Amino acid sequence: MGRVAVIDYGMGNLRSVSQAVIHAAQALGGAAPEVIVTADPAAVRAADRVVLPGQGAMRDCMRELREAHDGELLAAVREAAASKPLMGVCVGMQMLLDHSEEQDTPGLGLMPGRVLRFRLDDALQPDGSRYKVPQMGWNRVRQHAFQGGAPHPVWAGVPDEAWFYFVHSYHAAPADAAHTAGSTEYGARFTSAVARDNIFATQFHPEKSAAHGLALYRNFLRWRP
Amino acid sequence: MLAKRIIPCLDVTGGRVVKGINFVELRDAGDPVEIAARYNEQGADELTFLDITATSDGRDLILPIIESVASQVFIPLTVGGGVRSVDDVRRLLNAGADKVSFNSAAVARPELIREASERYGAQCIVVAIDAKRRTGEDLAAKGPGWDVYTHGGRKNMHLDAVAWARQMAEFGAGEILLTSMDRDGTRSGFDLDLTRAVSDAVPVPVIASGGVGKLDDLADGVTLGRADAVLAASIFHYGDHTVGEAKALMASRGIPVRQ
Numbered sequence: 001m002g003r004v005a006v007i008d009y010g011m012g013n014l015r016s017v018s019q020a021v022i023h024a025a026q027a028l029g030g031a032a033p034e035v036i037v038t039a040d041p042a043a044v045r046a047a048d049r050v051v052l053p054g055q056g057a058m059r060d061c062m063r064e065l066r067e068a069h070d071g072e073l074l075a076a077v078r079e080a081a082a083s084k085p086l087m088g089v090c091v092g093m094q095m096l097l098d099h100s101e102e103q104d105t106p107g108l109g110l111m112p113g114r115v116l117r118f119r120l121d122d123a124l125q126p127d128g129s130r131y132k133v134p135q136m137g138w139n140r141v142r143q144h145a146f147q148g149g150a151p152h153p154v155w156a157g158v159p160d161e162a163w164f165y166f167v168h169s170y171h172a173a174p175a176d177a178a179h180t181a182g183s184t185e186y187g188a189r190f191t192s193a194v195a196r197d198n199i200f201a202t203q204f205h206p207e208k209s210a211a212h213g214l215a216l217y218r219n220f221l222r223w224r225p
Numbered sequence: 226m227l228a229k230r231i232i233p234c235l236d237v238t239g240g241r242v243v244k245g246i247n248f249v250e251l252r253d254a255g256d257p258v259e260i261a262a263r264y265n266e267q268g269a270d271e272l273t274f275l276d277i278t279a280t281s282d283g284r285d286l287i288l289p290i291i292e293s294v295a296s297q298v299f300i301p302l303t304v305g306g307g308v309r310s311v312d313d314v315r316r317l318l319n320a321g322a323d324k325v326s327f328n329s330a331a332v333a334r335p336e337l338i339r340e341a342s343e344r345y346g347a348q349c350i351v352v353a354i355d356a357k358r359r360t361g362e363d364l365a366a367k368g369p370g371w372d373v374y375t376h377g378g379r380k381n382m383h384l385d386a387v388a389w390a391r392q393m394a395e396f397g398a399g400e401i402l403l404t405s406m407d408r409d410g411t412r413s414g415f416d417l418d419l420t421r422a423v424s425d426a427v428p429v430p431v432i433a434s435g436g437v438g439k440l441d442d443l444a445d446g447v448t449l450g451r452a453d454a455v456l457a458a459s460i461f462h463y464g465d466h467t468v469g470e471a472k473a474l475m476a477s478r479g480i481p482v483r484q
Binding site: 023121127129130134137138139168205209214 | 429431454
Protein backbone atom coordinates (compact mmCIF):
# COMPACT_ATOMS: atom_id res chain seq x y z
CA MET A 1 0.00 0.00 0.00
CA GLY A 2 3.02 2.24 0.39
CA ARG A 3 2.95 5.77 1.72
CA VAL A 4 0.31 8.50 2.01
CA ALA A 5 1.37 12.13 2.22
CA VAL A 6 -0.95 14.57 3.99
CA ILE A 7 0.14 17.94 2.64
CA ASP A 8 1.08 20.42 5.35
CA TYR A 9 1.40 23.92 3.91
CA GLY A 10 0.88 25.72 7.19
CA MET A 11 -2.86 26.32 6.97
CA GLY A 12 -4.97 25.34 9.89
CA ASN A 13 -5.23 22.12 11.69
CA LEU A 14 -4.05 18.96 10.01
CA ARG A 15 -4.17 16.87 13.12
CA SER A 16 -7.74 15.68 12.70
CA VAL A 17 -7.16 14.82 9.03
CA SER A 18 -3.95 12.91 9.73
CA GLN A 19 -5.46 11.13 12.75
CA ALA A 20 -8.42 9.97 10.70
CA VAL A 21 -6.23 8.83 7.79
CA ILE A 22 -4.00 6.93 10.24
CA HIS A 23 -7.08 5.40 11.87
CA ALA A 24 -8.42 4.37 8.46
CA ALA A 25 -5.02 2.99 7.43
CA GLN A 26 -4.79 0.86 10.57
CA ALA A 27 -8.20 -0.60 9.81
CA LEU A 28 -6.73 -2.01 6.60
CA GLY A 29 -4.62 -4.36 8.73
CA GLY A 30 -1.52 -5.90 7.19
CA ALA A 31 -1.75 -3.74 4.10
CA ALA A 32 -1.77 -0.52 6.15
CA PRO A 33 0.07 2.33 4.41
CA GLU A 34 2.41 4.65 6.24
CA VAL A 35 0.88 8.10 6.77
CA ILE A 36 3.17 11.13 6.80
CA VAL A 37 2.30 14.79 7.33
CA THR A 38 4.72 16.77 5.22
CA ALA A 39 5.58 19.96 3.35
CA ASP A 40 8.63 18.36 1.73
CA PRO A 41 8.23 18.27 -2.08
CA ALA A 42 10.48 15.19 -2.31
CA ALA A 43 8.30 13.32 0.20
CA VAL A 44 5.16 14.25 -1.74
CA ARG A 45 6.79 13.05 -4.97
CA ALA A 46 7.81 9.79 -3.31
CA ALA A 47 4.33 9.15 -1.84
CA ASP A 48 1.88 6.77 -3.50
CA ARG A 49 -1.16 8.83 -2.49
CA VAL A 50 -1.76 12.42 -1.48
CA VAL A 51 -4.34 14.06 0.77
CA LEU A 52 -4.73 17.82 0.30
CA PRO A 53 -6.57 19.38 3.24
CA GLY A 54 -7.42 23.05 3.59
CA GLN A 55 -8.95 25.31 6.17
CA GLY A 56 -9.58 29.01 6.45
CA ALA A 57 -9.60 31.48 3.59
CA MET A 58 -8.80 30.17 0.11
CA ARG A 59 -6.54 33.11 -0.73
CA ASP A 60 -4.34 32.32 2.30
CA CYS A 61 -4.31 28.62 1.43
CA MET A 62 -3.27 29.33 -2.17
CA ARG A 63 -0.57 31.76 -1.07
CA GLU A 64 0.93 29.35 1.47
CA LEU A 65 0.88 26.48 -1.00
CA ARG A 66 2.46 28.60 -3.75
CA GLU A 67 5.20 30.00 -1.52
CA ALA A 68 6.18 26.77 0.24
CA HIS A 69 9.66 25.63 -0.81
CA ASP A 70 9.82 28.28 -3.56
CA GLY A 71 6.90 26.74 -5.41
CA GLU A 72 8.29 23.22 -5.33
CA LEU A 73 5.52 21.94 -3.04
CA LEU A 74 2.89 23.28 -5.44
CA ALA A 75 4.75 21.65 -8.33
CA ALA A 76 4.76 18.34 -6.44
CA VAL A 77 1.01 18.64 -5.81
CA ARG A 78 0.40 19.33 -9.51
CA GLU A 79 2.44 16.27 -10.43
CA ALA A 80 0.43 14.18 -7.94
CA ALA A 81 -2.83 15.47 -9.40
CA ALA A 82 -1.66 14.23 -12.80
CA SER A 83 -0.33 10.86 -11.69
CA LYS A 84 -1.61 9.34 -8.43
CA PRO A 85 -4.68 9.14 -6.20
CA LEU A 86 -5.28 12.57 -4.69
CA MET A 87 -8.00 13.44 -2.20
CA GLY A 88 -8.90 17.05 -1.49
CA VAL A 89 -10.85 18.13 1.59
CA CYS A 90 -12.80 21.37 2.14
CA VAL A 91 -10.63 24.27 0.88
CA GLY A 92 -8.34 21.51 -0.44
CA MET A 93 -11.24 20.67 -2.77
CA GLN A 94 -12.08 24.28 -3.61
CA MET A 95 -8.46 24.95 -4.65
CA LEU A 96 -8.75 22.32 -7.39
CA LEU A 97 -11.10 24.54 -9.40
CA ASP A 98 -10.28 27.52 -11.62
CA HIS A 99 -11.42 30.35 -9.41
CA SER A 100 -13.11 31.27 -6.14
CA GLU A 101 -15.37 34.21 -5.38
CA GLU A 102 -13.71 34.32 -1.98
CA GLN A 103 -11.47 37.39 -2.28
CA ASP A 104 -11.46 36.84 -6.08
CA THR A 105 -8.85 34.08 -5.83
CA PRO A 106 -7.51 31.98 -8.72
CA GLY A 107 -7.35 28.25 -8.00
CA LEU A 108 -5.14 25.46 -9.33
CA GLY A 109 -7.26 24.93 -12.42
CA LEU A 110 -7.18 21.13 -12.10
CA MET A 111 -10.92 20.95 -12.63
CA PRO A 112 -12.94 23.41 -14.71
CA GLY A 113 -15.36 25.49 -12.69
CA ARG A 114 -15.74 28.06 -9.98
CA VAL A 115 -16.26 28.32 -6.25
CA LEU A 116 -19.28 30.40 -5.26
CA ARG A 117 -20.60 31.86 -2.03
CA PHE A 118 -23.95 30.62 -0.75
CA ARG A 119 -26.55 33.16 -1.81
CA LEU A 120 -28.95 32.72 1.09
CA ASP A 121 -28.89 36.10 2.76
CA ASP A 122 -32.62 36.68 2.87
CA ALA A 123 -33.75 33.10 2.29
CA LEU A 124 -35.90 31.31 4.85
CA GLN A 125 -35.90 27.60 5.64
CA PRO A 126 -39.15 25.61 5.49
CA ASP A 127 -39.66 26.16 9.24
CA GLY A 128 -39.44 29.93 8.83
CA SER A 129 -35.94 30.36 10.29
CA ARG A 130 -33.22 32.00 8.23
CA TYR A 131 -30.52 30.06 6.42
CA LYS A 132 -27.25 30.45 8.27
CA VAL A 133 -23.91 30.92 6.53
CA PRO A 134 -21.56 29.17 7.14
CA GLN A 135 -23.52 26.01 6.68
CA MET A 136 -22.37 24.25 9.82
CA GLY A 137 -23.36 20.73 10.74
CA TRP A 138 -24.49 17.41 9.29
CA ASN A 139 -26.14 17.17 5.91
CA ARG A 140 -26.92 14.37 3.47
CA VAL A 141 -24.80 13.58 0.41
CA ARG A 142 -26.39 12.14 -2.71
CA GLN A 143 -23.96 9.96 -4.66
CA HIS A 144 -23.68 10.65 -8.38
CA ALA A 145 -22.80 8.28 -11.20
CA PHE A 146 -19.11 8.25 -12.04
CA GLN A 147 -18.11 8.03 -15.71
CA GLY A 148 -21.66 7.12 -16.62
CA GLY A 149 -21.80 4.10 -14.33
CA ALA A 150 -22.13 3.32 -10.64
CA PRO A 151 -21.23 5.85 -7.94
CA HIS A 152 -17.53 6.51 -7.48
CA PRO A 153 -15.56 3.63 -5.84
CA VAL A 154 -14.61 5.90 -2.92
CA TRP A 155 -18.31 5.72 -1.87
CA ALA A 156 -18.13 1.91 -1.51
CA GLY A 157 -20.13 0.69 1.47
CA VAL A 158 -21.43 4.17 2.31
CA PRO A 159 -25.22 4.44 1.91
CA ASP A 160 -26.59 6.95 -0.56
CA GLU A 161 -27.81 10.11 1.22
CA ALA A 162 -25.55 9.40 4.20
CA TRP A 163 -24.82 12.22 6.65
CA PHE A 164 -21.51 14.08 6.60
CA TYR A 165 -20.18 17.05 8.55
CA PHE A 166 -19.93 20.39 6.74
CA VAL A 167 -18.63 23.79 7.67
CA HIS A 168 -18.29 26.24 4.79
CA SER A 169 -19.57 29.44 3.24
CA TYR A 170 -18.42 28.67 -0.33
CA HIS A 171 -19.13 25.68 -2.55
CA ALA A 172 -17.82 24.26 -5.81
CA ALA A 173 -19.68 24.68 -9.09
CA PRO A 174 -17.86 22.44 -11.60
CA ALA A 175 -18.29 23.45 -15.23
CA ASP A 176 -18.73 19.81 -16.22
CA ALA A 177 -21.60 18.06 -14.40
CA ALA A 178 -19.78 14.76 -14.89
CA HIS A 179 -17.26 15.93 -12.28
CA THR A 180 -19.92 16.06 -9.55
CA ALA A 181 -19.48 12.94 -7.41
CA GLY A 182 -21.86 14.03 -4.68
CA SER A 183 -24.45 16.72 -4.07
CA THR A 184 -26.22 18.22 -1.09
CA GLU A 185 -29.27 20.40 -0.49
CA TYR A 186 -28.82 23.70 1.31
CA GLY A 187 -31.16 26.32 -0.03
CA ALA A 188 -30.38 24.83 -3.43
CA ARG A 189 -28.60 21.66 -4.49
CA PHE A 190 -24.83 22.16 -4.67
CA THR A 191 -21.84 19.97 -5.49
CA SER A 192 -20.45 18.53 -2.26
CA ALA A 193 -17.94 16.08 -3.79
CA VAL A 194 -16.03 16.14 -7.07
CA ALA A 195 -14.08 13.50 -8.97
CA ARG A 196 -12.20 13.03 -12.19
CA ASP A 197 -9.59 10.45 -13.20
CA ASN A 198 -7.32 10.03 -10.15
CA ILE A 199 -8.81 12.90 -8.13
CA PHE A 200 -11.58 12.68 -5.51
CA ALA A 201 -12.43 15.58 -3.25
CA THR A 202 -15.09 16.54 -0.74
CA GLN A 203 -16.47 19.81 0.60
CA PHE A 204 -17.45 18.08 3.84
CA HIS A 205 -15.00 16.78 6.42
CA PRO A 206 -14.69 12.98 6.37
CA GLU A 207 -12.36 13.22 9.37
CA LYS A 208 -15.25 14.68 11.39
CA SER A 209 -18.00 12.49 9.93
CA ALA A 210 -17.72 9.48 12.26
CA ALA A 211 -18.00 6.01 10.69
CA HIS A 212 -18.97 7.07 7.15
CA GLY A 213 -16.08 9.53 7.00
CA LEU A 214 -13.56 6.91 8.08
CA ALA A 215 -15.01 4.57 5.43
CA LEU A 216 -14.30 7.20 2.79
CA TYR A 217 -10.65 7.46 3.83
CA ARG A 218 -10.33 3.65 3.88
CA ASN A 219 -11.80 3.47 0.39
CA PHE A 220 -9.47 6.20 -0.83
CA LEU A 221 -6.45 4.29 0.52
CA ARG A 222 -7.56 1.21 -1.45
CA TRP A 223 -8.64 3.05 -4.58
CA ARG A 224 -6.83 2.14 -7.80
CA PRO A 225 -7.98 4.64 -10.43
CA MET B 226 -31.52 19.35 4.58
CA LEU B 227 -29.10 20.42 7.29
CA ALA B 228 -29.75 18.53 10.52
CA LYS B 229 -30.27 20.29 13.83
CA ARG B 230 -27.43 19.26 16.09
CA ILE B 231 -27.39 17.81 19.57
CA ILE B 232 -24.22 18.67 21.48
CA PRO B 233 -23.45 17.13 24.86
CA CYS B 234 -21.33 19.50 26.93
CA LEU B 235 -18.58 18.23 29.18
CA ASP B 236 -17.38 20.58 31.91
CA VAL B 237 -13.75 19.71 32.57
CA THR B 238 -11.53 20.52 35.51
CA GLY B 239 -8.38 18.80 36.77
CA GLY B 240 -8.65 16.23 33.99
CA ARG B 241 -12.17 15.13 34.95
CA VAL B 242 -15.68 15.89 33.74
CA VAL B 243 -17.91 17.61 36.29
CA LYS B 244 -21.33 19.23 36.29
CA GLY B 245 -22.37 22.19 38.40
CA ILE B 246 -25.66 23.88 39.15
CA ASN B 247 -25.65 27.63 38.48
CA PHE B 248 -21.87 27.38 38.06
CA VAL B 249 -21.29 26.05 41.60
CA GLU B 250 -21.64 22.74 43.50
CA LEU B 251 -19.44 20.65 41.21
CA ARG B 252 -20.04 16.91 41.00
CA ASP B 253 -17.71 14.40 39.39
CA ALA B 254 -19.19 12.79 36.30
CA GLY B 255 -16.37 10.64 34.93
CA ASP B 256 -13.48 10.20 32.50
CA PRO B 257 -13.61 12.51 29.44
CA VAL B 258 -12.47 9.97 26.87
CA GLU B 259 -14.95 7.32 28.01
CA ILE B 260 -17.78 9.83 28.05
CA ALA B 261 -16.84 11.20 24.61
CA ALA B 262 -16.72 7.72 23.11
CA ARG B 263 -20.10 6.87 24.63
CA TYR B 264 -21.71 10.01 23.24
CA ASN B 265 -20.22 9.32 19.82
CA GLU B 266 -21.78 5.85 19.85
CA GLN B 267 -25.12 7.38 20.84
CA GLY B 268 -24.97 9.66 17.80
CA ALA B 269 -23.87 12.98 19.31
CA ASP B 270 -23.32 15.48 16.49
CA GLU B 271 -20.49 17.33 18.21
CA LEU B 272 -18.95 17.57 21.64
CA THR B 273 -18.16 20.69 23.62
CA PHE B 274 -15.54 20.71 26.36
CA LEU B 275 -15.76 23.60 28.76
CA ASP B 276 -12.62 24.07 30.82
CA ILE B 277 -13.80 25.46 34.15
CA THR B 278 -10.35 25.27 35.73
CA ALA B 279 -9.72 28.43 37.73
CA THR B 280 -5.91 28.55 37.52
CA SER B 281 -3.58 28.83 34.55
CA ASP B 282 -1.54 25.93 36.01
CA GLY B 283 -4.49 23.62 35.63
CA ARG B 284 -5.44 25.03 32.24
CA ASP B 285 -3.03 23.02 30.16
CA LEU B 286 -4.45 19.79 31.60
CA ILE B 287 -7.15 20.01 28.95
CA LEU B 288 -4.65 19.66 26.08
CA PRO B 289 -3.85 15.96 26.67
CA ILE B 290 -7.58 15.32 27.17
CA ILE B 291 -8.38 16.85 23.79
CA GLU B 292 -5.49 14.94 22.21
CA SER B 293 -6.71 11.60 23.47
CA VAL B 294 -10.37 12.26 22.63
CA ALA B 295 -9.46 13.52 19.13
CA SER B 296 -7.47 10.38 18.35
CA GLN B 297 -10.46 8.15 19.12
CA VAL B 298 -13.61 10.14 18.42
CA PHE B 299 -14.11 11.48 14.89
CA ILE B 300 -16.76 14.14 15.34
CA PRO B 301 -16.25 17.89 15.81
CA LEU B 302 -14.82 18.98 19.16
CA THR B 303 -15.19 22.47 20.59
CA VAL B 304 -13.17 23.72 23.53
CA GLY B 305 -14.02 26.76 25.62
CA GLY B 306 -13.20 28.23 29.01
CA GLY B 307 -10.28 30.52 29.73
CA VAL B 308 -9.36 31.05 26.07
CA ARG B 309 -7.57 34.41 25.98
CA SER B 310 -5.42 34.75 22.87
CA VAL B 311 -4.89 33.83 19.25
CA ASP B 312 -2.07 31.61 20.48
CA ASP B 313 -4.52 29.71 22.71
CA VAL B 314 -6.48 28.95 19.53
CA ARG B 315 -3.37 27.55 17.89
CA ARG B 316 -2.56 25.33 20.87
CA LEU B 317 -6.09 23.96 21.11
CA LEU B 318 -6.40 23.32 17.37
CA ASN B 319 -3.04 21.57 17.41
CA ALA B 320 -4.26 19.36 20.25
CA GLY B 321 -7.19 18.27 18.08
CA ALA B 322 -9.95 20.79 18.75
CA ASP B 323 -12.00 21.83 15.71
CA LYS B 324 -13.46 24.98 17.21
CA VAL B 325 -12.44 27.24 20.03
CA SER B 326 -14.88 29.23 22.08
CA PHE B 327 -14.14 32.71 23.46
CA ASN B 328 -16.14 34.36 26.21
CA SER B 329 -14.72 36.93 28.68
CA ALA B 330 -11.67 37.68 26.52
CA ALA B 331 -13.93 38.72 23.63
CA VAL B 332 -15.81 41.13 25.88
CA ALA B 333 -12.54 42.54 27.20
CA ARG B 334 -11.17 43.07 23.68
CA PRO B 335 -13.60 42.44 20.80
CA GLU B 336 -10.83 42.84 18.18
CA LEU B 337 -9.47 39.52 19.41
CA ILE B 338 -12.29 37.79 17.54
CA ARG B 339 -11.39 39.57 14.31
CA GLU B 340 -7.74 38.55 14.69
CA ALA B 341 -8.51 34.94 15.54
CA SER B 342 -11.02 34.65 12.72
CA GLU B 343 -8.68 36.16 10.14
CA ARG B 344 -5.89 33.82 11.20
CA TYR B 345 -7.80 30.55 11.53
CA GLY B 346 -11.10 31.14 9.77
CA ALA B 347 -14.59 31.84 11.08
CA GLN B 348 -15.40 28.13 11.00
CA CYS B 349 -13.36 27.50 14.12
CA ILE B 350 -14.20 30.62 16.13
CA VAL B 351 -17.15 30.39 18.49
CA VAL B 352 -18.23 33.20 20.77
CA ALA B 353 -19.94 32.07 23.96
CA ILE B 354 -22.40 34.52 25.45
CA ASP B 355 -23.73 34.20 28.99
CA ALA B 356 -26.90 36.25 29.11
CA LYS B 357 -29.27 37.17 31.90
CA ARG B 358 -32.65 38.82 31.61
CA ARG B 359 -32.59 42.42 32.84
CA THR B 360 -34.33 43.10 36.14
CA GLY B 361 -34.65 45.95 38.62
CA GLU B 362 -32.81 49.14 37.76
CA ASP B 363 -31.37 47.74 34.54
CA LEU B 364 -34.85 46.85 33.34
CA ALA B 365 -36.18 50.28 34.27
CA ALA B 366 -33.26 52.02 32.54
CA LYS B 367 -32.96 49.97 29.36
CA GLY B 368 -36.26 48.14 28.97
CA PRO B 369 -36.75 44.40 28.55
CA GLY B 370 -33.87 42.34 27.21
CA TRP B 371 -30.76 40.48 28.29
CA ASP B 372 -27.35 41.62 29.45
CA VAL B 373 -24.02 39.89 28.85
CA TYR B 374 -22.27 38.49 31.93
CA THR B 375 -18.70 37.28 32.30
CA HIS B 376 -16.54 35.66 34.95
CA GLY B 377 -18.71 32.62 35.30
CA GLY B 378 -21.85 34.69 35.39
CA ARG B 379 -20.79 37.01 38.21
CA LYS B 380 -20.09 40.24 36.35
CA ASN B 381 -22.66 42.24 34.38
CA MET B 382 -20.86 43.84 31.44
CA HIS B 383 -23.89 46.03 30.63
CA LEU B 384 -23.88 44.95 27.00
CA ASP B 385 -27.12 44.02 25.29
CA ALA B 386 -26.85 40.31 24.43
CA VAL B 387 -28.56 40.57 21.02
CA ALA B 388 -26.43 43.53 19.93
CA TRP B 389 -23.32 41.80 21.21
CA ALA B 390 -24.11 38.62 19.28
CA ARG B 391 -24.59 40.66 16.12
CA GLN B 392 -21.28 42.47 16.64
CA MET B 393 -19.41 39.21 17.24
CA ALA B 394 -20.79 37.70 14.03
CA GLU B 395 -19.65 40.82 12.15
CA PHE B 396 -16.19 40.48 13.70
CA GLY B 397 -15.87 36.92 12.41
CA ALA B 398 -17.44 34.55 14.91
CA GLY B 399 -18.63 31.51 12.96
CA GLU B 400 -21.07 30.46 15.63
CA ILE B 401 -22.70 31.76 18.82
CA LEU B 402 -23.01 29.58 21.91
CA LEU B 403 -25.79 31.22 23.88
CA THR B 404 -26.31 30.35 27.54
CA SER B 405 -29.14 31.65 29.67
CA MET B 406 -27.74 32.34 33.13
CA ASP B 407 -31.26 32.40 34.50
CA ARG B 408 -31.93 28.87 33.30
CA ASP B 409 -28.54 27.18 33.56
CA GLY B 410 -28.76 24.22 35.91
CA THR B 411 -32.45 24.75 36.66
CA ARG B 412 -33.80 22.04 34.33
CA SER B 413 -36.71 24.32 33.46
CA GLY B 414 -35.97 24.60 29.72
CA PHE B 415 -34.11 27.08 27.52
CA ASP B 416 -34.92 30.78 27.65
CA LEU B 417 -36.74 30.56 24.32
CA ASP B 418 -37.31 34.30 23.95
CA LEU B 419 -33.58 34.90 24.30
CA THR B 420 -32.71 32.09 21.91
CA ARG B 421 -35.09 33.28 19.24
CA ALA B 422 -34.08 36.93 19.58
CA VAL B 423 -30.43 36.07 19.00
CA SER B 424 -31.02 33.43 16.33
CA ASP B 425 -33.17 35.81 14.29
CA ALA B 426 -30.60 38.59 14.70
CA VAL B 427 -27.42 36.89 13.46
CA PRO B 428 -26.47 35.27 10.13
CA VAL B 429 -24.40 32.53 11.80
CA PRO B 430 -25.58 29.40 13.64
CA VAL B 431 -26.73 29.69 17.25
CA ILE B 432 -26.37 26.95 19.85
CA ALA B 433 -28.93 27.15 22.65
CA SER B 434 -27.67 26.28 26.12
CA GLY B 435 -28.75 26.40 29.72
CA GLY B 436 -31.75 24.83 31.38
CA VAL B 437 -32.50 21.55 29.65
CA GLY B 438 -34.40 19.22 31.97
CA LYS B 439 -36.35 17.04 29.56
CA LEU B 440 -36.19 15.98 25.94
CA ASP B 441 -39.00 18.27 24.84
CA ASP B 442 -36.88 21.22 25.99
CA LEU B 443 -34.35 20.35 23.27
CA ALA B 444 -37.04 20.24 20.59
CA ASP B 445 -38.53 23.53 21.85
CA GLY B 446 -35.12 25.15 21.51
CA VAL B 447 -35.21 24.38 17.80
CA THR B 448 -38.89 24.90 16.97
CA LEU B 449 -39.67 27.85 19.24
CA GLY B 450 -36.16 29.20 19.86
CA ARG B 451 -35.02 28.66 16.25
CA ALA B 452 -31.69 27.35 17.47
CA ASP B 453 -29.45 25.59 14.95
CA ALA B 454 -28.09 23.32 17.65
CA VAL B 455 -28.90 22.49 21.25
CA LEU B 456 -26.42 21.86 24.01
CA ALA B 457 -27.03 19.98 27.25
CA ALA B 458 -24.97 18.37 29.96
CA SER B 459 -26.69 16.85 32.95
CA ILE B 460 -29.58 15.06 31.23
CA PHE B 461 -26.99 13.05 29.29
CA HIS B 462 -24.28 12.72 31.96
CA TYR B 463 -26.41 11.13 34.61
CA GLY B 464 -28.02 8.65 32.26
CA ASP B 465 -31.49 10.22 32.39
CA HIS B 466 -31.58 10.13 28.59
CA THR B 467 -29.35 9.10 25.71
CA VAL B 468 -28.58 11.27 22.70
CA GLY B 469 -30.43 8.66 20.64
CA GLU B 470 -33.61 9.20 22.67
CA ALA B 471 -33.25 12.93 22.22
CA LYS B 472 -32.97 12.52 18.46
CA ALA B 473 -35.95 10.17 18.30
CA LEU B 474 -38.07 12.72 20.16
CA MET B 475 -36.91 15.56 17.92
CA ALA B 476 -37.57 13.50 14.79
CA SER B 477 -41.07 12.69 16.06
CA ARG B 478 -41.67 16.42 16.28
CA GLY B 479 -40.63 16.89 12.66
CA ILE B 480 -37.13 18.23 13.29
CA PRO B 481 -34.42 17.04 10.86
CA VAL B 482 -31.78 15.12 12.81
CA ARG B 483 -28.95 12.78 11.84
CA GLN B 484 -29.96 9.25 12.84
